[in-house]
Amino acid sequence: MATQQIVEGAQMGYVFPLMLPLITASVVLSLFYYWMQNRRIAKLGNLIPGPPTLPLLGNAHIVIGKNHNEIMELALKLGKKYTNVARVWIGPKLVVILTNPSDIEIILNSNVYIQKSDEYRFFKPWLGNGLLISNGDHWRSHRKLIAPAFHQNVLKSFVGTFNSNSLNVVKRMEKEVGKVFDIHDYMSETTVDILLETAMGHKRMGENDDGFKYAMAVMKMCDILHARHLKAYLRFDSVFNLTNVKKQQEKLLSIIHGLTKRVIKEKKALYEKNLSEGNVPSPSLAEIIADDYVEKTPTKKVEGLRDDLDDIDENDVGEKRRLAFLDLMIEAAKNGANLSDDEIKEEVDTIMFEGHDTTAAGSSFALCLMAIHQDVQARVYKELKSIFGDSSRECTFADTMEMKYLERVILESLRMYPPVPIIARKINEDVQLASENYVLPAGCTVVIGTFKVHRREDIYPNPEVFNPDNFLPERTQNRHYYSFIPFSAGPRSCVGRKYAMIKLKILISTILRNYRVKSDLKESDFRLQGDIILKRSDGFRIEIEPRVG
Numbered sequence: 001m002a003t004q005q006i007v008e009g010a011q012m013g014y015v016f017p018l019m020l021p022l023i024t025a026s027v028v029l030s031l032f033y034y035w036m037q038n039r040r041i042a043k044l045g046n047l048i049p050g051p052p053t054l055p056l057l058g059n060a061h062i063v064i065g066k067n068h069n070e071i072m073e074l075a076l077k078l079g080k081k082y083t084n085v086a087r088v089w090i091g092p093k094l095v096v097i098l099t100n101p102s103d104i105e106i107i108l109n110s111n112v113y114i115q116k117s118d119e120y121r122f123f124k125p126w127l128g129n130g131l132l133i134s135n136g137d138h139w140r141s142h143r144k145l146i147a148p149a150f151h152q153n154v155l156k157s158f159v160g161t162f163n164s165n166s167l168n169v170v171k172r173m174e175k176e177v178g179k180v181f182d183i184h185d186y187m188s189e190t191t192v193d194i195l196l197e198t199a200m201g202h203k204r205m206g207e208n209d210d211g212f213k214y215a216m217a218v219m220k221m222c223d224i225l226h227a228r229h230l231k232a233y234l235r236f237d238s239v240f241n242l243t244n245v246k247k248q249q250e251k252l253l254s255i256i257h258g259l260t261k262r263v264i265k266e267k268k269a270l271y272e273k274n275l276s277e278g279n280v281p282s283p284s285l286a287e288i289i290a291d292d293y294v295e296k297t298p299t300k301k302v303e304g305l306r307d308d309l310d311d312i313d314e315n316d317v318g319e320k321r322r323l324a325f326l327d328l329m330i331e332a333a334k335n336g337a338n339l340s341d342d343e344i345k346e347e348v349d350t351i352m353f354e355g356h357d358t359t360a361a362g363s364s365f366a367l368c369l370m371a372i373h374q375d376v377q378a379r380v381y382k383e384l385k386s387i388f389g390d391s392s393r394e395c396t397f398a399d400t401m402e403m404k405y406l407e408r409v410i411l412e413s414l415r416m417y418p419p420v421p422i423i424a425r426k427i428n429e430d431v432q433l434a435s436e437n438y439v440l441p442a443g444c445t446v447v448i449g450t451f452k453v454h455r456r457e458d459i460y461p462n463p464e465v466f467n468p469d470n471f472l473p474e475r476t477q478n479r480h481y482y483s484f485i486p487f488s489a490g491p492r493s494c495v496g497r498k499y500a501m502i503k504l505k506i507l508i509s510t511i512l513r514n515y516r517v518k519s520d521l522k523e524s525d526f527r528l529q530g531d532i533i534l535k536r537s538d539g540f541r542i543e544i545e546p547r548v549g
């Protein structure tokens, strides 16, 4: 008996130290769970409908182990179940998803709820404190400085660049005739080339050029950012820092920042030299964006002149002075704007990122849709014929204004496949919703579900059907302004919206004037990958056939 007690005692003495950490951990976890459930954010958040939660994990388990297609499918399923608002808990973090335009307006139209959510931190090593991720007064003052650089008169000076690059890609695509290929590869490369010229005034010369390495580095950096959003383990900086992906990121950033810094240095030196020789850049940005500047430019007759719009010689600005956002920022800094070299670099890098993947996806979706919907493509081509006739002349700014049907096709593509499928904000004050009686508690993350808003049946009848007539003026007039938000809306909307639309029109019209695009697929074959930028994980596969006559 005594021996047995001694043995049991010894066993207990042996087991207890092993049990202690387990007991401590379960006490700590229970207290943590109790704290989670009793916070104000939890009380208000739990009133909002959402999928059932597990202790501590919340809803994190529903995404663990899923690939990006499965996550997209899950998001769409949840979107069907919860009409206006849904909440998910990722551990202690509350995320509320909004899909009603009236609620979205409250967030996007506000000057208060403009703080980006924590997820945007992955961009920091690349974009620093650039416009996309900065907050507060820094964002406000930079937005004011940068917006004029996207003025229509500046954009007109880019028409030549958009044309030459569109013609280049048409040429490069020749080798794909008769094959099924991924159009996104071409759109991505062209978009970076165009941005290199319009953001920095730098032309990619060939495969051994810095511009080529830079373009490749931008594309690969986008892939890394996508991977960090998709792969749970890469989200933790402590883990990411130990991986080869981090090493690759450092290499890519040294290429990207190296070129941006060098070009800024060269351009600044040139600017100073010109000033010291009495050559003040003319016209100045202020003159360019003055309303009467276009009227003042001498006009020259162009082939295919048809109306007074054509009489505006949009390329004249570019001939007088080839503009790039970088030049305009250097000029603004010289003229008293509070912009350091690093800040200029961050803004140029931001434009390179924001302007690249978005338009590459936008143009690829539009071309794939026209490859499927031959009737729509035929109507676009008819419109292009009516504008250009049999001439192979380049597209002018005025031509883009006449591409009314192509514009509707692009808008409908952006509705069905918005390149930025969601936007996220961090809310620092409670928000009362308009659609239903819920309060979004301060501290939560709000996700604007653009993809879902664009497919609401009560806003777009037959939302799953590609129908450019959804953008007939009589239809858009009666729709809630916040029911079509591919470029976001309100004070933090996309500063490159007009740039993107002009570029998309020139790029797509040039391709369609040279090729008929074809596909054997249906939209139901698209495998959507919804991370930062919406893409097709099956590739944007199309075929091209040269136009004859």
Ligand code: HEM
Residues within 6 Å of the ligand: 131, 132, 133, 143, 350, 351, 354, 355, 356, 358, 359, 362, 418, 419, 420, 423, 424, 485, 486, 487, 488, 491, 492, 493, 494, 495, 496, 497, 499, 500
């Ligand atoms: C189809 C093409 C494009 C789409 C769908 C698009 C969409 C968007 C969206 C949804 C936002 C808001 C993001 C957020 O709040 O998280 C945004 C912001 C921004 N976009 Fe675009 N974009 C496009 C093209 C461009 C282009 C071509 C440029 C520049 C050349 C550009 C520059 C920016 C910048 C700088 C911001 C940050 C604005 C701010 O926070 O004040 N975008 N874009």
